[in-house]
Amino acid sequence: MDEKRKIIEFKHIVKNFDDMQVLKGIDLDIYENEFVTLLGPSGCGKTTLLRILGGFIEATDGQVLLNGEDIKDLPPYKRELNTVFQKYALFPHMNVYDNIAFGLKIKKEAKDVIDQKVMKMLKLIGLEGYEKKDVTLMSGGQQQRVAIARALVNEPAVLLLDEPLSALDARLRKEMQYELKRIQQEVGITFIFVTHDQEEALTMSDKIVIMKEGEIQQVGTPQDIYNEPVNRYVASFIGESNIVDGRMVKDEVVRFDDIDFECVDKGFKPMEKVDVVIRPEDIDIVDKEKGKMTGIVSSVLFKGVHYEIMVETVPGTTVTVNMHVQKNSANVVSEGEESISANDFYLDLEDMEGIDEKEIIARADAQAWIPETDENISIANISTDLKQEVGEYEVTFSTSNGTSITRKIRVIDQRVIENKKANEAISAFNFFKTIDEIQESMALDTDLRVWANAQAWKLTDEDEDIELNVDYDFDAESIHEGIYPVTFSTTGRMFKIHTTKYCEEGKEVGLSFQAENIHVMEKMGF
């Protein structure tokens, strides 16, 4: 391929809005005749970068070179660039012809030259015969084409497009993607296209620039970015992917889920923590003896051309606790006008440190009220002989009028269930409730988690909570006194697989993939 000429150079562009840094030093070269896409979620600074190039806002720091010249002091109307705006910004008081001819008239070109150029543009965008149409009466797609023609007719060196397809419906957007690519190839100039839609970026671009929070994450061809994402963010933003935590055992060997796999990546430190990406279409489902790993099919979705199959390779972690269901009046004491209620509860020896009265009230679910008026009153006093030792203690809650209730606190050395393979730990407590409390619950699953103080977290990062599923087989409507098991579980490791072969749910299968389908990425530094 010939050496392409640089047309635009961003040199360490910084932009601050008030005290927010929107662009944190962008360095980027854009070449002749390229279709470049700036891709990122809203607020990543992609539109800001485009507007700096267009001249509508000024960079706080850095340089923009157009054909090797700094364009900082050039107002927009002197820049050899044209923009297609997000909402087209067609002039409502002009017809199609006059909108397209606007720039040429400003440049005072001869009437017949204008005529020729406008007609050529109308042909390019496929709107011949529409020149006298009122732009405000046209469809979104047609307005979009006029906006593109209005910009292109000035023969800019670069065309800037600011999310030009976002206002169109899905079908039209697809059509315009091909259209835009065709137009770009036909006129042969550089297009800089801003979007948050990864599919748009993949189908149209020669080069994709992925941005996040004012920084460039990766620049490359769609193939590069899809096959070789540099980090977890890029991998999850472009296409669907399975991203798992792993460790690089040595060059070309990566370990995840306690299994060592061959891969083609190298250059990491021994046992360095890494993110591993496997695209759903790169995994095959095979017999369980032939797979590199095995798992159980947990769901199958039909997606048209393929099935999306979820396979659980590492089962989730579970813990079962006992729910002691008591008679309704068992936890209530009434004295004079006041009633007070509280439950026995279990407490982890580890949680004893720093426990305060508020926490004790919450755990015992202690409440006081006046039955006649249903008015809640506060619990004024708590006395307990609680010690930091395994054992049974008493706690007494009382109101300012002296109505009081005494309950038990059972301090235990709580067993945390660790699942090293899935990198998870889970814990939950037995608990006491009355029938009413269970039946009055508005969201029983959530309440059960709170009552049992059920928690799960990553072994490697205790602050990262893991969502818990709740399982029980009692019917809240007809529950009575007794002990009921409640099971909390995590989801485990799931792999998403795209395949054309159907597979039964619940079947044990093997998963197979090639060494080159495993892509190892450095962990993102935060």
Add this chain to the structure above:
Amino acid sequence: MKRFRALAIPYVIWAMLMLLLPMLLIAFYSVMKAGNSVLPFRLTFAHYIKFFTDPDFLLILGRSLLIAIKTTIICLLIGYPIAFFISRSSEKMQKTLVLLITLPMWINMLVRTYAWIGLLSNDGIFAALLKFLGFKHVNLLYTETAVLIGMVYNFLPFMILQINTALTKMDKSLLEAANDLGANKVQTFRRVIFPLSISGVVSGITLVFLPAVSSFFIPKLLGGGQYFLIGNVIENQFITVGEWNFGSAISMIMAIIMMLSMMAVRRAERRSGEEVSS
């Protein structure tokens, strides 16, 4: 939705009756005169003929139209730049400026006009200022200039507010687009901003011209007895002379003239829109 729309019908009928009835009554008065005991009213066009054959009335009509046109043009020339300035300032500033423009309207128009008598009188500050600048015979009050000042003062806010509304609701990306396509500030104004503000200009003209043409207390207070406008003639016919029929006829003539002039303005608007774009 339909059910609720039906609920509005009595209101619409009531409003239309209340709006139309006085006008119909005036139209009726204008074409009748007192008859005999058998037929109390008789149809006649004598009032219209009287108006158009009397050179004095025609002179006053011409003078009224002329001063209204002058008022409108002055309001437009002063109002547009002010409105443009307001629309370009920050949002907070815009609110303050619009408040300042509307502030005088909180005071009764009659009282404000009375205040101008003091300002324009021979020992008022304007006369003093002009004398200081070397003008010998300063006589402001009870002249056409005084009436013109009074009218511009009273009607200018309407012009500013209308144009300002049209300018502020304009999509800012249109200006960026014009800029992007190579238009500098002047070209952007001429080709985009001004054509798109025409609707505001037209409603501004309407809101200034209509009350200016039929105003009667401004010429009465600031023009003294010497400066008679059509509004004063109508007032006179109704209140002093007691010729309700003739007064009604003049009102009808004015209504038709206003209607025609508004049609002309709208026509001009449409034509100017086409001109700019071609």
